[in-house]
Amino acid sequence: MTRWELPRLSLAIDTFSNAGGGNTLFKALGHVLVPPLVECLLDELAGARVAVYDPQGMFAAFSALHDLSRLAIHTVYVQDLADLPQDLLGHAPRPVSDLVREPAPDWLLVAAFDSERLQQQIAHMVPAGTRVVSFDSLRLPAEMLTNPRRYLDPINFATNFGFLRDAGGLHTRLTLCNYWSGYGAAAPRLWCRLLDADGTALATWEEVPAAAGATVVIDSAVVRKRFGLGEFTGSLFIHAVGIAGHDVVKYALDTYGDGGEELSATHDANAWPADYYAGLPAPADGETVWLWVQNSHPVTIPAGAIGFCVMGESEVRGFERSIPPFGTVAVDVGALFPELRWPAQLEVTAGKYFVRPRYEVVCRRTARRRMGHANVERTDLVPDPALPGLGQWLGKGYVLPAPVLPAAGWSTEVLPTPMARSQAELPLALLCYDADGREVLRHRLGRVPRDGCTALSVDTLLAQAGAELPGGWGHLELVYDFAEGGEADGWLHALFRYRQRASGHVAESSFGAHVYNTAVTYRGEPQSYTGTAPGLSTRLFLRLSSLPGTDTLCHLIYPSSAPWRPRSDTTLTLHDARGRQVAARAVAIPCSGSLLWRSSDMFDAVERAEAGAGAYVMIRDLTCRLFGYHGVERVEQAFSLDHMFGF
DSSP: OOEEESOOOOOSOOOEETTTEEOSHHHHHHOTTHHHHHHHHHHHHTTSEEEEEOTTSOHHHHHHHSOOTTOEEEEEEESSGGGTTSOBTTBOOEEGGGGGGSOOOSEEEEOOSSOHHHHHHHGGGSOTTOEEEEGGGGOOOGGGOSOTTSTTOGGGGEEEEEEEEEBTTEEEEEEEEOOGGGGTOSSOEEEEEEEOTTSOEEEEEEEOOSSTTOEEEEEHHHHHHHHTOOOEEEEEEEEEESOOSOOOOOOEEEEEESSSSBEEEEEOOOSSOOSEEEEEEOOOTTEEEEEEEEBOSSSOBOTTOSEEEETTOOEEEEOOOOBOTTOEEEEEHHHHOTTOOTTOEEEEEOTTOBSSOEEEEEETTTOOEEEEEOEEOBSSOOOOTTGGGOHHHHTTOEEEEEEEOOTTTEEEEEEEOOOBTTOOEEEEEEEEEETTSOEEEEEEEEEEEGGGOOOEEHHHHHHHHTOOOGGGOEEEEEEEOOTTOOOOOSOOEEEEEEEETTTOOEEEEEEEOEEOSOSSOBTTBSOOSSSSSOOOOEEEEEEOOOSTTOEEEEEEEOOOSSOOOSBOOEEEEEEOTTSOEEEEEEEOOBTTOEEEEEHHHHSOHHHHHHHOTTOEEEEEESSOOOEEEEEEEETTTEEOOEEOEEO
């Protein structure tokens, strides 16, 4: 077992920064269609003397994502003199002006896309007989580009990975919505490739939304039958083409089984691989926790490159297996930490090798299972000394809301999860509100140390306080509490775990805090679905379940950092799979209150039948920002729950 002290070196690529957003280069160089193109390029250059011209700093990412050991590189040239001190594959770069004074290479590789202008600038300096090639030989086909005039435009690489399994009676279903047409896209489509656990392509096809606002449902059982496949577990690579507005592929992912014990819900994988993830729960007694690692690149993850440590500790235990390019592997967390039990939690050292991973919890006694996901652990944050003094304007400030499901049917637990490398403590309070927005509980946790987070039972806290929720349900909020001092950075996260009392089935979701419903802004909050802060409106997507014997749950919460409008003005619009409106309902949620509803209660049987399979509900409000959770319920047998997404 490999052990090392943090930090661990990451794959040498840029993926995402909160200042600059998502990086496109690694997607362009690591797209699933690119490896054969790279092989053709390397075959052509093999055995020749190769010089590299790296005017835009792209060659390091190229070498990180592809094996260039066959290349005989003798000189690397750069354009910016500030780049001279760096090391590139063991070479000290030279200014490109030296090209005319060096021995002529057989090939000059221009490490850039859209390289025509760059090549023109140095054409007179290229020695006679030297052939020039560029990254333009690695371009995707023109029909896969939304903006062919600017190759690295983020809109060209709206890609993401989904988990897809059809094996042992277990199935997965992804539901997407054509929200791009709402931003002006004329004919968006989804290019899909299914990759098995070894990273081998099993099937490639396209999904074309039927109309603006139409859903696309990708069901593993349907895919398996369509292509005549055997059992599989792996990645679904999705590339959205012809889109507008959003360069992010958002989806809801449901798992279900031939029996009634398998039911869970998660959401999109977050398209930018990170250095660290956190919020991975240790197994409870009788449970197995698997972390599903989906290699997101065309390069092998070396044995020992992925590691795990107990939250707040420095010893890292490595996973001693390599993972092939685009391969999928389940890591048994309990095998690495046999001494660890829930509510302990783990951090994952990922090295930018894979997108935000899902984990699967299996009860060995009942064979019940559910999925959740870890979250990105930030490396760029430091405590914000201004936060404690902003209450006069921001009220509660950062708020992390979650449902408290009806106590007669469910138990509710909360586990704060440190989600930034710099967080040494979390000064916290837990607030509980009834459906009408009345605070019934305020539990101060004090300054919780990084290694001291433990699960809180909402049932127990309410009982100890002699408090109750009329109707048995409402919502909770984790907020910062500086009564005893402490420091914070706004990146407040927690895991919420719910147990169905009748069946013992469990569902869990995790998310982070935001500022809600204030007209003043701070550090980009309150966030907006589009445009700049403040975000004071709602556009949430709720897919409706078409699984036999199930109903769709939705818990809408009206969180507010400071007093806002007394009630929401919310419209729930039922659409069929083509995006056509079938029915609408108006609801009003009290500020700091919530609304728990089922699709069968909100829309009658005739309306639901007209909407049919692939139906969804758009939740719109122009007066306030709501937060929502959705799930699928099989009454007293199983259920799922996760937070919703908007666009």
